[in-house]
Amino acid sequence: MQSHQIAGELEQSKRQGKEFIKWWRKENDFVDFELIDRFLAREDSFEIENFELMDKDEMKKVLKTWKSSGLEIKKSSKGETIEWQHKDKYGHQHTYTCPNTAHNIMSIFDAETRGDTLG
Numbered sequence: 001m002q003s004h005q006i007a008g009e010l011e012q013s014k015r016q017g018k019e020f021i022k023w024w025r026k027e028n029d030f031v032d033f034e035l036i037d038r039f040l041a042r043e044d045s046f047e048i049e050n051f052e053l054m055d056k057d058e059m060k061k062v063l064k065t066w067k068s069s070g071l072e073i074k075k076s077s078k079g080e081t082i083e084w085q086h087k088d089k090y091g092h093q094h095t096y097t098c099p100n101t102a103h104n105i106m107s108i109f110d111a112e113t114r115g116d117t118l119g
Helices: 003-015 036-041 056-066 102-113
Strands: 020-024 031-035 050-054 071-076 079-087 093-099
Touching: 003 036, 003 050, 020 036, 020 056, 020 102, 031 036, 031 102, 050 056, 056 071, 056 102, 079 102
Parallel strands: none
Antiparallel strands: 020 031, 020 050, 071 079, 079 093
């Protein structure tokens, strides 16, 4: 199927709390995870084999398989935050705290996986 053919289903899923898409090509050479909004914003259409839609909790579980430690969700009266420990390219450890949003979950996932996703 072509990626543009699922746009309607993706729009409907966003209203149901699904903010992420996991998709793969027929070649099964990789699996990609994206924000639905980013996927829909693509101007080109491309062939995909299939896809799954995920909410924030499901995507956090995927993220935790890549980052088993150094990632915590903290709750406070101001809402939920993500505390993320990450080593920079020089090996220095940093702790970042950010709101628990789909965009931040995806940014952390992208930084941790560096685009190398299978499965």
